[in-house]
Amino acid sequence: MSLKRRLTSVTKVGNIEIGGKNPVRIQSMATTDTNDTEASVAQAKRIIDAGGELVRFTTQGIREAENMKNISAALKADGYDAPLVADVHFTAHTADVAAKYCEKVRINPGNYVDPGRTFKHLEYTDDEYADELKKIERKLVPFLNICKERHTAVRIGVNHGSLSDRIMSRYGDTPAGIVESCMEFLRICRCEKFNDIVISIKASNTVVMVTTVRLLVQTMDKEGMHYPLHLGVTEAGEGEDGRIKSAVGIGALLTEGIGDTIRVSLSEEPEAEIPVARRLVELIPECTELRRNAVIEYGTLYLDLNASTWEDLQLKAAMAAGAILIDKRAGDLRISCKIENGTQAVPTAEQLTSLQDSILQAARIKFTKTEYISCPGCGRTLYDLRSTIARIKEATKGMVGVKIGIMGCIVNGPGEMADADYGYVGAGRGKISLYKNKECVMKNIPEEEAVDRLLELIAADRKTD
Numbered sequence: 001m002s003l004k005r006r007l008t009s010v011t012k013v014g015n016i017e018i019g020g021k022n023p024v025r026i027q028s029m030a031t032t033d034t035n036d037t038e039a040s041v042a043q044a045k046r047i048i049d050a051g052g053e054l055v056r057f058t059t060q061g062i063r064e065a066e067n068m069k070n071i072s073a074a075l076k077a078d079g080y081d082a083p084l085v086a087d088v089h090f091t092a093h094t095a096d097v098a099a100k101y102c103e104k105v106r107i108n109p110g111n112y113v114d115p116g117r118t119f120k121h122l123e124y125t126d127d128e129y130a131d132e133l134k135k136i137e138r139k140l141v142p143f144l145n146i147c148k149e150r151h152t153a154v155r156i157g158v159n160h161g162s163l164s165d166r167i168m169s170r171y172g173d174t175p176a177g178i179v180e181s182c183m184e185f186l187r188i189c190r191c192e193k194f195n196d197i198v199i200s201i202k203a204s205n206t207v208v209m210v211t212t213v214r215l216l217v218q219t220m221d222k223e224g225m226h227y228p229l230h231l232g233v234t235e236a237g238e239g240e241d242g243r244i245k246s247a248v249g250i251g252a253l254l255t256e257g258i259g260d261t262i263r264v265s266l267s268e269e270p271e272a273e274i275p276v277a278r279r280l281v282e283l284i285p286e287c288t289e290l291r292r293n294a295v296i297e298y299g300t301l302y303l304d305l306n307a308s309t310w311e312d313l314q315l316k317a318a319m320a321a322g323a324i325l326i327d328k329r330a331g332d333l334r335i336s337c338k339i340e341n342g343t344q345a346v347p348t349a350e351q352l353t354s355l356q357d358s359i360l361q362a363a364r365i366k367f368t369k370t371e372y373i374s375c376p377g378c379g380r381t382l383y384d385l386r387s388t389i390a391r392i393k394e395a396t397k398g399m400v401g402v403k404i405g406i407m408g409c410i411v412n413g414p415g416e417m418a419d420a421d422y423g424y425v426g427a428g429r430g431k432i433s434l435y436k437n438k439e440c441v442m443k444n445i446p447e448e449e450a451v452d453r454l455l456e457l458i459a460a461d462r463k464t465d
Contacts, residue, residue: 003288005257006217008228011196013153014083014103016053018198018260019228024284025261026277027054028270029087031377034064034071041074043270048082050274054261056085056106058379065097072101085155087378088112089162092139099143099152104198106155109181113139114164122169132166137188144194153196154189158182159234160203160212160419175212178203179219186225198261200230204373204405205419206249207364209233210326213253228260235373235407238267238389241358242374243276243311244318248362250280251319252326255288265376267389267406273376279312283319290320294329301330305337310347313337318359325363333360367401373420374406381408382426383447391451392424396458404454405435424454436461 010020018025028047032039034057044055059065065086072084086098086105092112098105113136124132147154158181163173171177178201189197201216203209213229220226233249246264253259264277295302301324307313317335324330333356339346347355357368372393377385385408392406405420423435427443432450434442434457445453 003255003257003284006229008226008260009195011153011198011228012151013054013085013196013198015081016083022260024254024259024281025053026051026274026281027056027085027261027263028052028273028277029056029058029263029265029376029378031270031381032057032379034058034060034379035067037067037070037074040067040071041078044071044075044082044084045078045080046269046271047274048080050271051278052082052271052274054083054085054104056087056263059086059088059094059098060380061091062094062097064379065094065101068098068101092143095143096146099146099150102152104153104155105143105147106157106200107143107185108162109156109158109185110162110164110167112136112185114166120165120169122165124166124170129166129170133184136184140185140188141192144189144192147196148194151196153198154194155198155200155230156182156185156189157200157202157230160201160205160208161234175208175215178208178212179216182216183219183223186220186227187223190225195227197227198230199227200232202232202234203419204233204235205364206233206245206252206322206362207326208419209249210252210323213258214256217258229258230261230263231259232263232265234265235375235405237372237374238386240314241362241372242266242268244314244355244358245362246276247280247315247318248322248326248359251283251287251315252322254280254284255291255319255323267374267376267386270376276315279315280319283316287316287319290316291323294320294324296324296330299330300332300334301325303333303335305335306340307337308340310339310351313339313347314355314358317355318362321359322363325360325365331365370396370399371401371403371420372406373403375408377408380426382429383408383432388424388451392454395451395455399458399462402458422454422458424450 008019011018030043032043047055083103086102088095089108090111095105167177167181201212231250233246264273266273360366374389403420405423407425425433427433430447431444433440
């Protein structure tokens, strides 16, 4: 029996369409400084050459938004016409400018009008809360009018890590609050008869991500909305862990027929994300069948898989197991396999145990190693992300169950600290702030000292435990 995909409306983004009966689109995000036209164009080409169908750039201010015109022109001059997406946080006017030069603009409901998150509890009467929604409308409607005029699509992209204090105070840190943050914007779009929309709800926690996207679909259906969905596990990390975590979360939804475009967020070169995303899309039929015919005995999920490579086995196992583990239909996992490529060695028992443990940890079932929540980096990243991740991982790899967030900037950093024990967040050029849970405990530390200070913080806490 073939998978029945969720039927959505169709959103036109430049020369491609997302949703409806169109294929699941694959995309990535540049990590260059958006003001550096040459570097940005070169990286966009690498993403597109790898198979990326959309390329997103951070536009943290008017200058970056204006330079999207130059990036777009240079790419088109060289025959690259993939749609470009501007990523906007904190400054609504920047979205107005970016809409003139990009095929799509991503706005974040958590900081489009509401101020940056401070974790303060705010009290509102119903009338005061209604006034806050009117503030959103006053900012959003002029932007939508520009998008109508320019035929620019919009992604309403909610991140668990950047929910506003207003939403958190009203709904708590709940799936309902995350969904309402999105629905507030969608209702205004519908009133304005603007429908070139894509929706995303992302979290570094796969259970939160999957649960909330399912609730969003139910909520939109009740209100007669059927917009296409962009899927991703934010701050998934790098290497095997990043791939497994993404496959668990994204795969759980793809095997339910949910998802119209995906981005696998890895703390690596952005073009490295493309083959992983492509493979997840290719695996939808097989993993849907594996999930449907799953063998679960005494709480253990058994998977007997064929794969061509070790990475293929990782993706297939994580994708097939994701929803079953997230839904607590099983609490343990056993994998047996056959590698079909004669040049690849059959995985050892130790490797399979490690894979099982990694999938169980990605699904929040059992923690057997340090958990890293690391962003993929973008033009907002304020320090050398990859070398820092490597140093922190090497120094903390034996801390079973400890969760460490490593964030390039403040957009999601403080919010994602709520799901981490410790956080390392870019605070300014060459400056780092350290967090314990969601509390900032050291501000603006010089980058060259920050890793050592983080390790001292962790060591002091472990000594007192």
